Amino acid sequence: MSKRSINILLAVFILVLSVSVYGCITIRKQAATAGGAILIPGTLEGAPPFIPHDVEDEQACPDCHRLGENEAVITPHPDRVNCVQCHITQDMSVKPFVENTF
Amino acid sequence: MQLSRRKFLKAAAAAAALSAAGVSTDILGLAGDAGADPGGIRWTKAPCRFCGTGCGVMIGVKNGRIVATRGDPQSPVNRGLNCIKGYFLAKIQYGKDRLTMPLIRKNGGMAEASWDEALDLIASRYSEALDRYGPESVAMFGSGQWTIWEGYAASKFVKGGMRSNNLDPNARFCMASAVAAFMRTFGKDEPMGCYDDFEYADTFFTWGANMAEMHPILYSRLTDRKMKFIHVRHVDLGTQVTRTSSSADIMILFKPQTDLAVANAMANVLISEGYVNEEFVSRHVAFKKGLQDLPYGLEINGKNDGGAGFRDKAGTVDFEEYKRFVSKYTPEYASRLSGVPAGKIVEIARLFGDPARKTLSLWTMGMNQHTRGVWINHLVYNLHLLTGKISGPGNGPFSLTGQPSACGTAREVGTFAHRLPRGVVMNPAHRAFAEKIWKLPPGTINPKPGYHSVEMARAFDRGDIKCLWVMCNNYFQALPNVLRYRAGAKKEGRFLVVSDPYPTRSTELADVVLPTAMWVEKAGAYGNAERRTQFWEKAVDPPGESKSDLWQIIEVAKRMGYGRLFEYNLAEYDGKMEKALFEEYRKFGKGAGKDLAPFDVYSKVRGLRWPVVDGKETLWRYREGYDPYVKKGQGFYFYGNKKKTGGRANIWLCPYAPPPEQPDKEYPLWLCTGRVLEHWHSGTMTQRVPELHRAVPEAFLSMNADDAAGLGIKTGDRVRVRTRRGEVTLRAVIDGRNKPQKGLVFMPWFDEETTRMANNLTLDAYDPISKQADFKKCACRVEKV
Ligand code: SF4
Numbered sequence: 089m090s091k092r093s094i095n096i097l098l099a100v101f102i103l104v105l106s107v108s109v110y111g112c113i114t115i116r117k118q119a120a121t122a123g124g125a126i127l128i129p130g131t132l133e134g135a136p137p138f139i140p141h142d143v144e145d146e147q148a149c150p151d152c153h154r155l156g157e158n159e160a161v162i163t164p165h166p167d168r169v170n171c172v173q174c175h176i177t178q179d180m181s182v183k184p185f186v187e188n189t190f
Numbered sequence: 191m192q193l194s195r196r197k198f199l200k201a202a203a204a205a206a207a208l209s210a211a212g213v214s215t216d217i218l219g220l221a222g223d224a225g226a227d228p229g230g231i232r233w234t235k236a237p238c239r240f241c242g243t244g245c246g247v248m249i250g251v252k253n254g255r256i257v258a259t260r261g262d263p264q265s266p267v268n269r270g271l272n273c274i275k276g277y278f279l280a281k282i283q284y285g286k287d288r289l290t291m292p293l294i295r296k297n298g299g300m301a302e303a304s305w306d307e308a309l310d311l312i313a314s315r316y317s318e319a320l321d322r323y324g325p326e327s328v329a330m331f332g333s334g335q336w337t338i339w340e341g342y343a344a345s346k347f348v349k350g351g352m353r354s355n356n357l358d359p360n361a362r363f364c365m366a367s368a369v370a371a372f373m374r375t376f377g378k379d380e381p382m383g384c385y386d387d388f389e390y391a392d393t394f395f396t397w398g399a400n401m402a403e404m405h406p407i408l409y410s411r412l413t414d415r416k417m418k419f420i421h422v423r424h425v426d427l428g429t430q431v432t433r434t435s436s437s438a439d440i441m442i443l444f445k446p447q448t449d450l451a452v453a454n455a456m457a458n459v460l461i462s463e464g465y466v467n468e469e470f471v472s473r474h475v476a477f478k479k480g481l482q483d484l485p486y487g488l489e490i491n492g493k494n495d496g497g498a499g500f501r502d503k504a505g506t507v508d509f510e511e512y513k514r515f516v517s518k519y520t521p522e523y524a525s526r527l528s529g530v531p532a533g534k535i536v537e538i539a540r541l542f543g544d545p546a547r548k549t550l551s552l553w554t555m556g557m558n559q560h561t562r563g564v565w566i567n568h569l570v571y572n573l574h575l576l577t578g579k580i581s582g583p584g585n586g587p588f589s590l591t592g593q594p595s596a597c598g599t600a601r602e603v604g605t606f607a608h609r610l611p612r613g614v615v616m617n618p619a620h621r622a623f624a625e626k627i628w629k630l631p632p633g634t635i636n637p638k639p640g641y642h643s644v645e646m647a648r649a650f651d652r653g654d655i656k657c658l659w660v661m662c663n664n665y666f667q668a669l670p671n672v673l674r675y676r677a678g679a680k681k682e683g684r685f686l687v688v689s690d691p692y693p694t695r696s697t698e699l700a701d702v703v704l705p706t707a708m709w710v711e712k713a714g715a716y717g718n719a720e721r722r723t724q725f726w727e728k729a730v731d732p733p734g735e736s737k738s739d740l741w742q743i744i745e746v747a748k749r750m751g752y753g754r755l756f757e758y759n760l761a762e763y764d765g766k767m768e769k770a771l772f773e774e775y776r777k778f779g780k781g782a783g784k785d786l787a788p789f790d791v792y793s794k795v796r797g798l799r800w801p802v803v804d805g806k807e808t809l810w811r812y813r814e815g816y817d818p819y820v821k822k823g824q825g826f827y828f829y830g831n832k833k834k835t836g837g838r839a840n841i842w843l844c845p846y847a848p849p850p851e852q853p854d855k856e857y858p859l860w861l862c863t864g865r866v867l868e869h870w871h872s873g874t875m876t877q878r879v880p881e882l883h884r885a886v887p888e889a890f891l892s893m894n895a896d897d898a899a900g901l902g903i904k905t906g907d908r909v910r911v912r913t914r915r916g917e918v919t920l921r922a923v924i925d926g927r928n929k930p931q932k933g934l935v936f937m938p939w940f941d942e943e944t945t946r947m948a949n950n951l952t953l954d955a956y957d958p959i960s961k962q963a964d965f966k967k968c969a970c971r972v973e974k975v
Contacts, residue, residue, distance in 0.1 A: 132258070132277065132278060132280060132281070132881070133257075133258050134258050134259065134260040134277065135274075135277035135278060135881075136274070136277060138881070146433065146436075146927065147436050167414070167417065168410065169410075169413050169417065169437070170402050170406065170409060170410055170413060170433065170436075172433070172867070172927075173273050173274065173402065173406040173409070173410065173867065174271075174272075174273065174274055174277065175274075176274050176868060176881070176882075176885040177885060178881065178884040178885060179884050179885075179887060180884065182883065182884050182887040184880055184883065185877040185878055185880075185883045185887075186285050186286050186287045186878055187285075187286040188281050188284050188285055188286065188878055188879065188880050189284045189285075189286050190256075190280060190281040190284040
């Protein structure tokens with residue numbers, strides 16, 4: 089194994105470790121459009137990524153996200169089953185309730 | 191904090207050794223509250239601001255502002271995980287409309303005022319009411335979100351200072367039924383078990399509890415256990431299919447209120463099929479029967495039906511009488527009432543009783559917000575007592591709390607109209623005990639219980655209460671049948687003070703609004719649902735002139751001449767009023783089954799579960815080998831009932847009784863109200879987090895597909911919901927996250943938009959024993975608009 093691939097492996101290992109330690113930590117800030125419909129700005133550091141598409145069946149997330157079917161992001165924690173406890177959708181057409189200065 | 195690896199390993203080994211010995215760990219300051227990381231962020235610990243699960247979070251502070259929060263990997267509650275509300279805690283303090291100055295109503299508008307002006311006004315209005323109308327005319331409505339010392343200071347101020355017992359918390363909307371039933375069954379409040387039960391249970395029963403949304407982290411511990419062990423079963427009982435039902439092996443949909451019949455029928459099956467743990471019952475159980483025909487706390491033509499002052503009359507019966515009592519509840523009879531197939535009732539009773547399986551019951555508002563809330567709590571304890579499945583790893587009735595310190599503050603400090611930090615105001619010995627600790631002349635504390643939540647609003651409406659101070663909750667959105675009480679608050683001669691960080695439906699009615707420091711803008715302590723007391727340090731300054739509830743209470747008390755109640759030699763307490771109050775409060779629980787550790791210990795640890803005796807926390811109460819109050823050879827000992835039944839727990843004979851309002855021709859559907867994952871209570875904090883607001887921007891109406899089809903309603907249609915009390919207009923959702931049974935609709939109550947406020951609709955009936963309101967059942971009509 090080359091030094092580079094060992095480094096990559098190590099990086100992946102650390103990433104997986106940090107995910108398992110901190111729960112659903114964001115791996116990278118999400119600015120994806122999927123399904124074409126909803127644009128989501130970067131989420132809060134440390135918060136889980138949003139769901140960037142419509143959800144028809146809340147229980148069906150693993151169908152795609154376990155193995156990456158339909159080009160879905162593969163979940164780093166397939167053992168957690170209540171996906172919508174951490175990952176939520178965003179309706180960007182909604183008027184803000186009040187501005188947040190965070 | 192910088193620790194070399196060697197030092198870290200040594201520290202970890204020492205911590206492991208200490209925890210094995212049962213001594214609290216983290217004495218080396220690994221709690222993460224020291225030092226800054228490379229980005230200049232200082233991390234400090236706190237329990238989550240929201241639900242009674244009490245997850246630990248780490249808060250990152252830079253330049254006086256919170257810049258990040260994350261799940262605390264060291265917290266034994268959540269082990270680094272949060273639910274979505276927890277992940278966005280960093281934003282709850284930064285809504286742009288934070289109140290920053292006291293406001294006083296002048297010429298019909300609200301004018302900014304100094305603290306002195308606002309506090310002087312409150313003190314003079316309260317003093318004037320006390321002089322002219324006596325202690326019954328002043329009141330305070332508090333919260334299970336108060337810190338422990340805020341609740342304690344409130345109790346001292348109202349009961350020790352003003353000599354009034356008109357102090358009640360929103361916990362009366364939340365878990366008062368559980369409290370009353372715990373007291374009547376075990377002589378002591380709060381669950382005997384702890385969250386470790388989740389990793390031992392073989393069968394989970396969720397009773398009208400949507401944990402996946404309301405206690406998400408505990409729910410993930412449930413699903414974790416179920417995923418890892420194939421034999422684990424989950425039975426979900428409720429009036430609608432929820433996210434929690436997704437992990438259920440058996441789903442029991444019953445008609446509202448008929449849980450009373452189902453639970454009795456399960457007891458019947460346990461007895462008739464030989465699942466009773468005879469040895470346990472003969473040694474540790476007594477049988478009680480109270481009045482069987484109870485009022486509903488309703489006002490009929492302006493007259494209370496007897497619920498307000500209701501006191502139960504109980505007598506002792508024997509096992510044979512109890513057996514005869516439940517024999518009426520055959521599975522077939524319960525099936526006719528509830529709509530649950532008789533075979534299913536038998537099946538879940540057998541699963542419950544299986545001696546080879548450990549059974550954990552979990553519930554919150556479905557059982558507690560119930561006009562027979564104490565009864566249904568009893569009926570579930572009955573099942574655990576009949577089978578002896580209690581007070582041991584994986585076995586027990588586990589009542590979950592909704593609020594972060596419903597246990598720690600409302601229940602343990604006892605900020606209820608009848609309570610003292612130890613005992614009740616009606617008991618002369620309990621009053622004398624409090625008077626001694628509070629250094630008050632004998633006879634100071636008023637022996638007459640005050641107004642409880644709904645009756646407090648009625649008394650304010652009538653004008654019997656002249657001055658009301660609402661703190662740390664949104665009373666005038668949270669009350670059932672709220673339109674009536676909002677109108678009452680607007681009447682002449684009512685003086686309303688509201689303390690809140692943000693403008694709410696309550697502040698808009700107030701004569702004085704006090705800007706309040708929230709969460710980590712002050713030092714605090716909460717007690718979660720597993721008896722875990724957790725502390726946090728102040729992390730950032732509050733905005734503008736905002737001050738903590740504690741400061742506000744003490745300042746008003748001083749101005750009313752009760753300053754002595756809060757005079758301590760603070761030098762003895764590191765200059766901290768919080769420490770002085772906590773050390774005094776601790777005296778109430780010492781030796782009484784509620785021992786707490788010294789103040790300084792909690793600053794370091796990730797919480798401890800009381801009773802904490804000789805530095806050791808207690809995981810399972812009433813059980814030999816776990817609870818220091820149980821002696822060798824006793825096995826089980828329900829010491830809260832030492833005097834009354836020699837330490838036995840009580841099985842209560844509680845019948846089915848119909849609810850006070852049921853669907854009819856005019857209002858043909860059941861209405862159930864509740865919460866959603868993304869929002870907390872009345873939404874004051876969570877609606878101001880843009881991400882949570884965009885996830886669930888407004889209240890909706892969940893409908894059964896058949897009901898919707900019958901009315902020609904599709905998802906997204908606007909519908910009007912009416913009850914005898916008011917109306918709302920919402921968008922309908924069919925087959926969404928809630929799937930109500932036929933004949934029932936559901937709506938969440940977080941939305942403060944007046945046309946979508948759930949409590950425009952609800953009925954202000956309550957359980958006459960616990961005085962807890964029922965937000966889960968009333969009759970409504972739905973039409974497309
Ligand atoms: S489960 Fe409760 S305590 Fe835990 S993060 Fe969510 S709201 Fe906070």
